[in-house]
Amino acid sequence: MRFPRWKSICVHLFLSLIFLMMGLRAGLAQDLFQGLSGLVEFNYVYSESRMKDGMGKTTKTNTSTYNPRLTLNIDTKIFPNLRLHAGGIGELIRADFETGGMDTRGTITRVRPYIDLTLETPLYTMGLGYVMREERSKTGSSPSLTLVNEEYSALLGWRADGLPSLEARWKRQTLYDSQRTSRDVGEDTLNLVSKYRHNGLEFYYNGLYSRTLDDLNDLEQKQLYHSARGVYGGSFWDDRIAVNTTYDLTHQEIKTLSEGKGFVTIPVSAFAGLSRTDDALPPTPILLDQNPALVDGNLIGSAGIDLLSDLPLIKRQMGLDLLNPVEVNQLRVWVDREISAETTRLFLWDVLVSEDNLNWTHWAGPVTASFVPFENRFEIDFPAITPPKRYVKVVTNPLLRSPILPQNLFVTEIQAFRRQSAADTEERTVRTSHLYNFDLKARILKDPMLSYDLSYFFNKVLPDGQRRYNLSNGFSASHRFSPSLSGTARIAREDGEEKEEKRTAYVYHLAMMADPLRTLRHSLVLSGREEEIGKKPNNLRSLFLYNTAQLYEGIDLNLNGGFNFSEKEKGENVKNRVINFGAQIVPHRSLILGLYFSDTESKQKRNEISTALGSNRRVDLSVNYNPLRTVTFFALLQIVTEQGKERQLLQNYSFNWSPFPDGALQFNLLYNETLRSEDRSKERNLTPSMRWKITKRSYLDLAYQTVRSENKTTRTHSRIFSSNLKIFF
Template structure:
């Protein structure tokens, strides 16, 4: 540890001890309604690398964070409240890198100020309020001028909720976003939202909302005015002694936008995606087809609604590389064009020049399965897009939805390998993806569109014994804009049955007909399943499940079938076992057959109330043939044993051993051992230690890590954290040794 880092750590410890002394004194006076907290964190990391040729490298970094918060809440009158406060955050980071005879260093400082004040009135019928908040960030990086970003927000609210009449809420917001000199950003955004809700009948709900916004970019002489309206009607009821249930809802929305700009080409119009998708793909798997060019992504609509907030492991900890690709995708609406995509994150990662290490690729698809590589696109990180959001922006030549009416886009990247100092610092390892946005170039001064979504779900109970139900589900989406219109629907008819033959045997089954239409294709499918369950004794359960699906899409047929047997048994008190297995077959539209055989077996042993042992083994074999493609065969088997032990109330031990074998891949061995200890009965002091080791039988690849952590709750909601991580990763080509020290403290009052 260098002298500078030692001074920072000593300074932090002195500050923490002083706070402990102050907080331990008797509190003679404490104003009612005043609260706050103080947080401190310090981290230091170092990583050393040496390859087979003897070339060595070293990276080191330190980070210091201080956060102070003070809040005041007062009730001025019975229905009138006032709240005010603020947050001050100070961040300091230093980074050094050495490779051979070359060295580089970077130091950055950041100050964040967030004061606020709110006045609210609410008597149950009438509510009103006004407020102000500011977010000011000052960033200083060695060798560059400082930058100050300011966001001032003013708001007002008025609500009226009389009994038996529509409830009306009105919100007004004004946002000023600018830098200190108003030379890089200077914009003002006014918005008014009015929402009315009314329950006309017992089971009938009506909602209407109108949103007007006006955005002025004073630097570019642009003004965008938009008016959005949305109406919703929902009905939910049951009939004939609850034998029939019905739920129906319809949403209709209209949007109009007017643009005033000297240069129309500089204006971007948001494109609302139909769906969002995300998937992690391992490109190291041996296959006759590039996995990035073939295969559907997983549906993940929070990615386009702004509620993702999902850690995606953008960054690799030193010695623990992850080469799997991150695939972020969207489905565009019909007759749309896109030339800009933004991937928003919740942390500013621009301070250490991290974004430059990423490589981004753009792919397109008309069906969401077969992908075409378009180009490598530069991802420019913007710490503020003008609306308080931050993230990567990708610009490329305009891509337009084809005549089929469907177009999928995906942005692909691989995590950046970073040294431990950065991977463990706040705002980097904790970076979450928030949203994926798409934008189109403005093609007209005025744009308007109308869209609607109808949904109806109904269930009819035909018989009680056996229990027979009929389900009908129908959805309809329509879209009409200046550039064209589209429509799609999806309907399912299902018949399900459940019956208990005796105390031992029971059965269930379901058959469903699916029909759908969209601009790209007309599809239909039969989906069916049946199961038989036997419980000869309470400690033994067996079930046999068969399922299948036959789908037709514009003459192209696909089929899939599966048969599985599941068994669980309690052989003796504290001894539970299970054995599951089955086969499946899938036939694609190109007549390619894929067969799978799967088995899973295991046991749970509880020899003593304080001990628990788990054993498991699973295997999967796949065969693929036909369709004009080469035949392939693969196999994977996982074996694992784990245990937990609680020798006494304050101690907890755990461990595991896992071995994985897979076709054309190295055998993986992972060992884990750890424990925790809480010497005080209340759990105010907790110590954790864990050891992890993974090794490949080929290539002499091995990774070991040891983690020690300590948490002390010296007061309610006030604690001190200390952790230390040691990692070694070695192979035939290089060795990486790294360590990380982290200390944090939080004081509340």
């Protein structure tokens, strides 16, 4: 993918056009300075560690890293409707690594200039842009490696009142090394989006054409993607009847031309994104919540999942509802910033699959992921899921926050892919999906509230012929019997087809809520699904009681518990028992006491023989004491008992002192100690730090961290000094 002459001509013409327009307007230099902002950073980290293994061998390691960084940004209007957004980021990372008497030096140089010119009026929008990311790395006496990612873009948009809006985007992206010996990939994409709304009607179209060339592997891939959506919603007869209907049509066509070298990555469309912060693992059932931000195509905005955390460290679970299962063997998880290779290796990922987003099975892991330069994403590879499952998720433990890590690391997107050898890829693959939804709600009575609902769902995928539909008829009711007692109920019949098998289900939900006092609330919930798929039972039933109470001001309790019952085959039943108790006691405004208890147990019964599938019991005790505004004490004791494993004990103690929090010179002293029985580890961390607010636009951070850790095989003593100077202008 070589376009040196074309690239040079485009860049020179683009920059010449900008400078010509700048020269045509008097006083532009002043406007540019007014729109100029930036940041100068100087970062330095020195660390030394001494590790002693079980054989008595001691290994010493010293590392020093120097990282200056400059950020410039210009955001100004050249003309009333013409905006210039340009700038660049440049940084140098120089690291010296010494261990075992061997000294290794490495440097990384990163440059990222960008320019974006946008002409915007009420009727139309036009834009041109260019971004270049270059990273040059060299380690020791090895040859240097330079990776370059260039991106040219153009935008044309048109919007008129009462007519469909149009937006066309063109982008050319190339990724190569300076010698074009290890990477030489280019991609052209053309994207067309149109939207139209009128009196409850909404139409949406998204068309995408992309062409990818891998010159080193003689591989060419063309993709044509069409997505159309129609929506109607309205209410009638004084809002007694509400109707909503949607129809989605997607068509994807991929052509691959290759000489049999390299690999092809085929994207797999997801129906919904799922996530939850929870430690539950199989056999404990867990239902992930829908998270639309995980599949909205926005690779920058946070989806609300932070991979960094304070104690306790609760697992991050995120996944996809594929609706029409196909084989996948790679998941990509985007985050909002770049991280180092050392940080990447600290994350371990487990892959789990499910047919119902409730009962999960471990598929692969724990595995490490690779982190792709310029893209800010993890790539998690695993064996292909066969037979395909509708739901797939990854589970990882967050990292504990520390001075050498960023403040947050938010997940922005997750996507599934099928990666395979080019030699095994069909020359042409086509996939078309039809998805139709219809919902009708009619109010029969207002008090007590009684309503009827009708919904229909249809999905068909070609050419493999996957087909499913669901027709639901139901009645819902709610009523407040007294000021302190109310209830809701719903019953419905569902008829459908899934995996070429007929499905019939009766669904019910009954809830009673009691509020005898303002500080006391009870809820009893009975729900279930009596279902047959292909004349085989697939029944789910649950009964749960939820209680919350404020005994006194500063004493809050909650107690929840219940049972889940499932029946998959005749004579095969699974019962899950769940109990959760929590308490927060605030005897004084400076003291918070916390208690959390959970107990889960799963049993399977087949042919009158009962088998324990697993049990998990967890207790958390915490104390948070703030005798002064500047002083904090925290203690956590966690006990986990799991069937078939030794009891796990976690103890954490921390102390934080921040005198003079409002002054120009701020000090902080942090002590943290953690003990884990799982690997018989102990870690002590003492970190004094200082921030000097030099001016309103500059400050200096200094920190010295001492870490002593030991487990049953090694002992480590580390000392880390870090400094960070930031100057804004």
